[in-house]
Amino acid sequence: MNLLILGGTRFLGRHLAEQALARGHRVTLLHRGRSGPGLFPQAEHRIADRDGDLSALDAGTWDAAIDTSAYVPRQVRKMAERLAGRVGQYQLVSSISVYTTFDAPGLDENASVQTLDDPATEAVTGETYGGLKALCEAAAQQGFGTRCLVSRPGLLVGPHDPTGRFTWWLQRLTRAGEVLAPGDPEAPVQFIDARDAAAWMLLQAERGSAGTFNLTGPAEPLTMGGLLEAARRLLAPQARLRWLDEAFLLAQGVAPWTELPLWLPQGQWGLDQVSIARALASGLTCRPLAATLADTAAWAAEAARADAAGTVGGPPRPAVGLEAGREAALLAAWHGRPSAAGG
Ligand SMILES: NC(=O)c1ccc[n+]([C@@H]2O[C@H](COP(=O)([O-])OP(=O)(O)OC[C@H]3O[C@@H](n4cnc5c(N)ncnc54)[C@H](OP(=O)(O)O)[C@@H]3O)[C@@H](O)[C@H]2O)c1
Numbered sequence: 001m002n003l004l005i006l007g008g009t010r011f012l013g014r015h016l017a018e019q020a021l022a023r024g025h026r027v028t029l030l031h032r033g034r035s036g037p038g039l040f041p042q043a044e045h046r047i048a049d050r051d052g053d054l055s056a057l058d059a060g061t062w063d064a065a066i067d068t069s070a071y072v073p074r075q076v077r078k079m080a081e082r083l084a085g086r087v088g089q090y091q092l093v094s095s096i097s098v099y100t101t102f103d104a105p106g107l108d109e110n111a112s113v114q115t116l117d118d119p120a121t122e123a124v125t126g127e128t129y130g131g132l133k134a135l136c137e138a139a140a141q142q143g144f145g146t147r148c149l150v151s152r153p154g155l156l157v158g159p160h161d162p163t164g165r166f167t168w169w170l171q172r173l174t175r176a177g178e179v180l181a182p183g184d185p186e187a188p189v190q191f192i193d194a195r196d197a198a199a200w201m202l203l204q205a206e207r208g209s210a211g212t213f214n215l216t217g218p219a220e221p222l223t224m225g226g227l228l229e230a231a232r233r234l235l236a237p238q239a240r241l242r243w244l245d246e247a248f249l250l251a252q253g254v255a256p257w258t259e260l261p262l263w264l265p266q267g268q269w270g271l272d273q274v275s276i277a278r279a280l281a282s283g284l285t286c287r288p289l290a291a292t293l294a295d296t297a298a299w300a301a302e303a304a305r306a307d308a309a310g311t312v313g314g315p316p317r318p319a320v321g322l323e324a325g326r327e328a329a330l331l332a333a334w335h336g337r338p339s340a341a342g343g
Pocket of ligand 1: 010031048051093156
């Protein structure tokens with residue numbers, strides 16, 4: 001297969017490119033040459049800013065194009081014009097964030113998507129990201145019609161994750177001691193190893209399939225307790241999880257998701273209970289949790305060593321997760337609360 005990846009050198013796209021090359025496909029990557037310099041010498045690199053002159057894409061035909069780097073609908077419309085008649089399937093990587101609400105479990109692909117007060121905005125923020133991805137989806141369907149496949153990934157995790165969210169938990173556990181575990185251990189949690197998402201996307205490219213798919217995991221329901229306990233056992237058996245309830249954390253002003261990654265208050269659990277029946281029926285397989293944990297922890301340790309040695313280029317990884325002093329203060333407040341007497 002002749003595959004075009006619009007992106008391909010950071011995280012999800014990097015896994016896509018790696019797997020596509022390993023499967024013997026001819027791969028063309030479009031990017032600005034900033035992320036992952038030197039990656040994939042076996043691929044053809046077309047260097048361009050997709051927001052500017054796209055003549056780098058004037059020549060060539062591809063069986064499929066997978067777009068990992070579209071955030072505003074103009075980028076999709078421009079790509080549809082530029083590639084008109086020269087790609088078989090077009091895949092847009094959208095997001096689970098397109099949905100209007102997550103107040104019920106089992107949300108499927110027919111649920112309503114967000115609309116923006118200002119559909120012309122190009123400011124990608126926490127508030128506009130989902131609505132803009134929904135507009136990207138509409139532009140993709142208009143531009144590519146029945147040749148369009150839209151995937152809506154949930155949280156992507158694994159090696160090379162630039163967001164540091166899932167990885168933060170593994171790094172925190174390996175520091176051991178008493179670890180603040182947020183909320184209810186029975187809270188649902190969903191995420192997908194970016195390598196599994198990439199494998200599914202490649203499979204769909206090889207099949208030339210179409211449609212819209214939620215894309216997250218694992219295949220069987222997982223809880224926050226199941227996740228953190230599995231990570232503790234595997235990576236830091238000496239660490240101790242201390243579960244602090246939701247009301248206490250919210251009263252202390254702890255920000256769900258950003259300050260404690262993956263933690264959502266009960267009213268938002270639907271975000272971690274979306275239906276992936278359609279993706280599973282179309283060939284999604286999720287590797288065992290232990291493999292994701294071990295590989296992500298190994299990559300993070302290696303990246304930290306390279307950071308310390310000053311051999312890592314590119315933008316700094318964002319600081320996420322609870323700062324150690326704040327965690328200690330919260331644990332002390334928890335142990336000192338009146339109702340904790342004796343416990
Ligand atoms: N992370 C999550 O949990 C999550 C969840 C749901 C959905 N998603 C979606 O999944 C996708 C993840 O993408 P990724 O970053 O992992 O993909 P990636 O393909 O590995 O990296 C982004 C690529 O886009 C290129 N790029 C960025 N801006 C560009 C521009 N203006 N012109 C040309 N190339 C450009 C980058 O290279 P250069 O920098 O060299 O240009 C890089 O190759 C995104 O669409 C995101 O919205 C992510």
